[in-house]
Amino acid sequence: MNQSTKWIIGVVIVAVIAVVYFVSKGPSELVSTEPIKIGVILPLTGDAAFIGEAAKNSAILAKESFGKTKNTYELVFEDDQADSKKTISAFRKLVDVNKIRAVGTGFPGPGNAIAPLSEKEKIIHFSIASDLSIAKDKPFVFNHWIKPENEAGVYIKEAKKQGLKKIAMITSNQQGIIAIRDALLKEDQTIFILKDELLGPQEKDFRTTIIKAKNEGADAFLLMLLQGQLTSAVKQIKEMKVNISLTSIESFDYDPEAIPMLEGEWFVTSADPSEDFTTSYKEKYNGLPQPGSAYVYDVIRILITAFEKEETNEGAAKFISEMKDFPGVTGALSVDSDGNINSKAVVKKIINGKFVEVK
Amino acid sequence: MDILPQLVLNSIIAGAIYALVALGFNLIYGTTKFFNLSHGVIAVVGAYAFLFFGKMLDWNLFLSVFIGIAIAAIVGYGLDKLIYLPLRKRKASNMALLIASLGAFTALQAIIAILFTSQFQTLWRNYSNQKIYEIYGGIITQTQLIILISGILITGALVFVLKYTLFGKMTRAVSDDEEAAKIIGINTNKIISRIFIIGSAIAGLAGILVGFDTGIEPTMGMGLLLKGVIVSIIGGVGNIYGGFLGAFLLGFAENFGIWKISGEWKDAIAFGLLIIFLLFRPQGIMRK
Numbered sequence: 001m002n003q004s005t006k007w008i009i010g011v012v013i014v015a016v017i018a019v020v021y022f023v024s025k026g027p028s029e030l031v032s033t034e035p036i037k038i039g040v041i042l043p044l045t046g047d048a049a050f051i052g053e054a055a056k057n058s059a060i061l062a063k064e065s066f067g068k069t070k071n072t073y074e075l076v077f078e079d080d081q082a083d084s085k086k087t088i089s090a091f092r093k094l095v096d097v098n099k100i101r102a103v104g105t106g107f108p109g110p111g112n113a114i115a116p117l118s119e120k121e122k123i124i125h126f127s128i129a130s131d132l133s134i135a136k137d138k139p140f141v142f143n144h145w146i147k148p149e150n151e152a153g154v155y156i157k158e159a160k161k162q163g164l165k166k167i168a169m170i171t172s173n174q175q176g177i178i179a180i181r182d183a184l185l186k187e188d189q190t191i192f193i194l195k196d197e198l199l200g201p202q203e204k205d206f207r208t209t210i211i212k213a214k215n216e217g218a219d220a221f222l223l224m225l226l227q228g229q230l231t232s233a234v235k236q237i238k239e240m241k242v243n244i245s246l247t248s249i250e251s252f253d254y255d256p257e258a259i260p261m262l263e264g265e266w267f268v269t270s271a272d273p274s275e276d277f278t279t280s281y282k283e284k285y286n287g288l289p290q291p292g293s294a295y296v297y298d299v300i301r302i303l304i305t306a307f308e309k310e311e312t313n314e315g316a317a318k319f320i321s322e323m324k325d326f327p328g329v330t331g332a333l334s335v336d337s338d339g340n341i342n343s344k345a346v347v348k349k350i351i352n353g354k355f356v357e358v359k
Numbered sequence: 360m361d362i363l364p365q366l367v368l369n370s371i372i373a374g375a376i377y378a379l380v381a382l383g384f385n386l387i388y389g390t391t392k393f394f395n396l397s398h399g400v401i402a403v404v405g406a407y408a409f410l411f412f413g414k415m416l417d418w419n420l421f422l423s424v425f426i427g428i429a430i431a432a433i434v435g436y437g438l439d440k441l442i443y444l445p446l447r448k449r450k451a452s453n454m455a456l457l458i459a460s461l462g463a464f465t466a467l468q469a470i471i472a473i474l475f476t477s478q479f480q481t482l483w484r485n486y487s488n489q490k491i492y493e494i495y496g497g498i499i500t501q502t503q504l505i506i507l508i509s510g511i512l513i514t515g516a517l518v519f520v521l522k523y524t525l526f527g528k529m530t531r532a533v534s535d536d537e538e539a540a541k542i543i544g545i546n547t548n549k550i551i552s553r554i555f556i557i558g559s560a561i562a563g564l565a566g567i568l569v570g571f572d573t574g575i576e577p578t579m580g581m582g583l584l585l586k587g588v589i590v591s592i593i594g595g596v597g598n599i600y601g602g603f604l605g606a607f608l609l610g611f612a613e614n615f616g617i618w619k620i621s622g623e624w625k626d627a628i629a630f631g632l633l634i635i636f637l638l639f640r641p642q643g644i645m646r647k
Contacts, residue, residue, distance in 0.1 A: 045472075045476065045477065046472075046476070046478070049477075050478075173623055197623075198622070199621075199622045199623055200623055202578075203622065203623075203625070204573040204574065205373060205573065206622070207369040207372070208366060208614045208618065208622065209622045211362055211366065211369070212618070214362075215362040227478075227479055228479025228576060231481060235481075235486045235573075235574075238486060238487070239486070239489075239498065239500050240365070241491070255479075257479065257480070257574070261486060
């Protein structure tokens with residue numbers, strides 16, 4: 001071996017060592033500097049904008065609640081007006097342009113619309129919706145809400161405590177609402193009347209339904225209606241002098257215009273989040289969180305925790321699916337076999353325009 | 360409470376709302392011979408103009424109603440001048456005018472949503488302020504009574520104007536044969552513009568009154584328009600009397616139809632009635 005061959009071999013060995021060093025070093029450097037992007041699709045305009053804006057605030061608050069993290073995180077917000085078609089467009093943009101690794105959605109329609117897509121793309125999808133079938137048999141999809149069975153149980157217990165025997169159902173034909181109605185009828189059919197009284201989501205004239213309920217001797221209404229519908233229905237009930245109890249599951253949360261007409265009435269909804277969360281929210285945004293805000297906070301914290309522990313989406317999805325007693329602001333959170341995190345349902349009463357939990 | 364009186368009243372209230380929407384729609388169709396789909400959004404313009412002046416700025420109720428109607432009339436006139444008149448001058452087909460009116464509907468609806476948000480809003484300040492009347496055990500509110508009286512009065516006024524005034528005679532001439540009307544010296548474009556102003560003003564009033572009854576949202580125009588179109592077709596498209604009768608027929612069919620079945624069938628009943636008329640009496644209750 002002559003001198004120049006030795007030199008060539010020496011240079012090649014140094015080059016190989018350098019390449020091996022930088023190749024092994026390179027990707028981890030890239031991972032730590034490139035933020036992990038989490039898409040958040042919310043109704044930031046439209047009917048449910050007040051919920052979407054508060055949810056956005058909560059997501060930001062959740063991200064900021066972590067101190068120094070191994071990875072950096074970026075939340076990318078998109079507006080879907082709770083319209084499934086727009087959710088799909090927003091999802092495609094988030095996947096193709098922003099290269100997100102996880103996505104959050106609100107409401108059953110948007111959740112159902114992109115669950116199969118996120119499952120196919122292996123992007124972790126957290127839905128916040130009352131339809132618990134969204135996550136079923138989809139390892140990358142999860143859902144955080146109150147189980148309709150929990151709400152139904154709490155509602156029927158309270159109704160019986162109040163001595164109600166003929167509760168007239170006025171129900172909007174919407175996926176999440178139907179899930180609650182079915183759970184109620186499964187729990188106890190005997191105390192409900194007008195069980196098949198479904199109304200289109202755009203319907204605002206409830207007069208004939210109201211008079212049918214009155215004619216059948218209803219002692220209460222169970223109003224499970226969308227925003228705007230509830231205001232119209234309550235106004236028409238009052239105008240028609242049908243003076244019976246007005247109750248609901250969740251709907252009172254979403255229709256601020258109806259609240260002045262609902263003083264003293266009760267409904268079933270999610271339990272209040274922790275005092276710490278409400279205080280931090282108030283301090284940062286000078287307002288109160290809205291329904292679902294605390295769920296969003298918990299979901300973002302769960303996702304960041306999962307990505308801190310696991311490098312791949314498969315690993316993070318597995319971590320979430322096996323999660324037990326995660327310390328959330330909505331309680332100790334565990335994921336069930338269908339990918340759902342179930343929260344507690346409580347009875348709240350409207351007192352001086354505020355929702356007060358009935359202990 | 361006996362259900363029948365209230366069912367009858369509910370039907371009359373629904374019929375009166377449909378009549379108000381159909382009146383303007385029929386008036387414009389009768390003269391221009393095209394389905395002006397933007398009519399639905401003109402009602403929304405009236406309602407939101409009232410919301411702005413009457414509720415947000417807290418101006419006088421009657422002044423705000425007047426402004427709401429006036430703005431609806433101006434927007435309707437503007438659409439005719441800026442979109443439909445140039446198309447008519449180019450001898451555009453009725454299909455082109457229909458598509459243009461759908462475009463105007465969509466654009467105006469989007470503008471209203473941007474300006475006022477898509478959120479449901481109420482026009483009333485305090486729901487308990489309004490008077491309630493009891494008729495044979497049925498209940499009707501002050502707003503609903505105003506809707507009913509407005510429908511009757513406006514129909515009566517339109518019939519009078521069309522039958523006994525020079526403007527009415529010229530309108531009927533344009534309606535019967537626009538080319539012949541031009542030959543005898545009628546400024547047909549001017550007549551059509553005026554018809555747009557009157558029809559749109561009625562739509563604006565309808566929007567405000569519906570808003571007082573059930574609340575408003577930018578998308579409410581499509582529901583109103585569809586019912587207005589159904590009523591016009593079953594009443595006899597372009598026929599004001601027919602539209603009035605058709606409105607009450609639809610109101611009764613819908614409300615009595617859902618007496619024993621779910622309220623979700625209401626729209627199916629409305630469109631079922633439309634199909635029956637298209638199949639067996641396409642000219643409607645009253646021929647034009």
